[in-house]
Amino acid sequence: MTDAEWAVVRPLLPVPGWLRGRGGQPEAYCHRAMLDTVRYLVDNGIKWRAMPADFPPWDRVYAFFRRWRDHLLVREFHDRLRDRVRDRAGRDTERPPA
Incomplete structure (x- = not known):
């Protein structure tokens, strides 16, 4: 992944929870x-x-x-990224209800 x-x-x-003061330990590997x-x-x-x-x-x-998958974060991440791409392209970011 480029910078x-x-x-x-x-x-x-x-x-991560530990950065929000919710306890726990820092993760051993960075998200990147x-x-x-x-x-x-x-x-x-x-x-x-x-x-x-x-x-x-x-x-x-x-x-x-x-x-991430079990907590639906993969889907949320995908949706956020898609919305950002659609917004930059001047397209509607609203998705039809499932």
Whole structure:
């Protein structure tokens, strides 16, 4: 992910609980590294366990992704990003009810 892409994506991500004073510990890997790893996985169509060694361990990335997915954060992130793209293109950001 380029610095320009990260500048757009970072504000759309949820703030970890420990940064909001809700307790807990800082995460071991930064969100940028985790997103880069998930993007690599999707782009190359590989299995979680086949992740190259220069990325965080596959089980930590999978746990991160699963936690976001289970709390519907992946969908929320996708929707926020789509709305931003549609807004910049001058299109309506409202989605029809599901």
